[in-house]
Amino acid sequence: MDWRTFPSLSALRAFEAASRTGSLSAAARELNVTHAAVAQHLRTLSERFGRALMVREGQGMALTDDGRVLAEAVRDGFSRIEAGLAELTDRSADRPLRVTLTPTFAEAWLMPRIGEFWSRHPEIELSLVPSMEVMDLRREGFDLAIRFGDGSWPGLEVSPLVQGPFVVVGAPSLVRGRNIKEMGPLDSYAWYLSRASREQTVWGASLGLDFTQMAATEMPDNGLALSAVRAGYGLSIQARALVERDLEAGALQSVYEGESQGLGYFLVTQKGVPSERLAILLKWLRRAARRS
Numbered sequence: 337m338d339w340r341t342f343p344s345l346s347a348l349r350a351f352e353a354a355s356r357t358g359s360l361s362a363a364a365r366e367l368n369v370t371h372a373a374v375a376q377h378l379r380t381l382s383e384r385f386g387r388a389l390m391v392r393e394g395q396g397m398a399l400t401d402d403g404r405v406l407a408e409a410v411r412d413g414f415s416r417i418e419a420g421l422a423e424l425t426d427r428s429a430d431r432p433l434r435v436t437l438t439p440t441f442a443e444a445w446l447m448p449r450i451g452e453f454w455s456r457h458p459e460i461e462l463s464l465v466p467s468m469e470v471m472d473l474r475r476e477g478f479d480l481a482i483r484f485g486d487g488s489w490p491g492l493e494v495s496p497l498v499q500g501p502f503v504v505v506g507a508p509s510l511v512r513g514r515n516i517k518e519m520g521p522l523d524s525y526a527w528y529l530s531r532a533s534r535e536q537t538v539w540g541a542s543l544g545l546d547f548t549q550m551a552a553t554e555m556p557d558n559g560l561a562l563s564a565v566r567a568g569y570g571l572s573i574q575a576r577a578l579v580e581r582d583l584e585a586g587a588l589q590s591v592y593e594g595e596s597q598g599l600g601y602f603l604v605t606q607k608g609v610p611s612e613r614l615a616i617l618l619k620w621l622r623r624a625a626r627r628s
């Protein structure tokens with residue numbers, strides 16, 4: 337197919353609407369364009385083929401014999417496109433929503449809450465992909481990313497999900513109700529961090545801590561790091577939202593709370609109106625975050 341000589345799809349749409357309604361005005365209203373625009377499209381097509389496609393008949397327009405040939409072909413073509421789009425839409429509706437997110441956020445915040453979403457929306461399947469990498473949503477086929485940062489990702493729809501302070505935490509047996517000043521030099525304690533957490537490095541640096549120069553143990557995931565801290569082996573630095581339940585239950589105590597300085601977890605999607613299923617997920621995430 338040589339697209340350089342192919343009639344514009346706008347002209348074919350105008351012709352299809354005019355041939356179906358028998359009126360340039362009705363076609364213009366349907367396509368949300370002017371009467372003159374539809375008339376121009378018809379003139380362009382007639383000039384291209386060197387013959388009239390529609391003629392005036394009473395108060396409306398009627399197809400010529402040549403116009404009927406083109407109208408049938410155009411309607412058949414548009415019908416096949418519509419059927420193909422419908423099939424793809426059905427396939428998209430059946431596939432899981434793909435979500436990429438940091439491992440720390442997945443384990444500490446999302447997994448304790450996601451059961452509610454599944455119970456409310458069993459028809460929506462999720463594919464969760466914890467990763468430290470910043471994925472290209474379009475190229476990698478993701479519907480949603482939950483990213484840690486300052487929200488500066490040009491060309492994408494970005495909205496805050498969980499923002500707020502970070503905390504330095506330890507077990508009650510280690511902290512014993514003290515604050516960070518009463519704890520003494522922080523580099524004298526063992527620290528337990530997640531290997532998959534860029535967040536902890538950023539927050540630590542704001543306190544002047546270089547974990548590479550300290551007795552810091554990197555666990556494969558944040559859950560193991562928190563287990564060590566709950567057992568009283570040392571300290572950790574966490575987003576308060578991720579350990580709120582431990583703090584409320586008394587499993588951990590905070591010795592310091594600091595501002596995240598614009599950093600937090602953000603919902604990131606491609607530009608445009610989200611699908612119905614994705615909109616449901618986004619609404620639930622925001623509601624769950626407000627309750628945190």
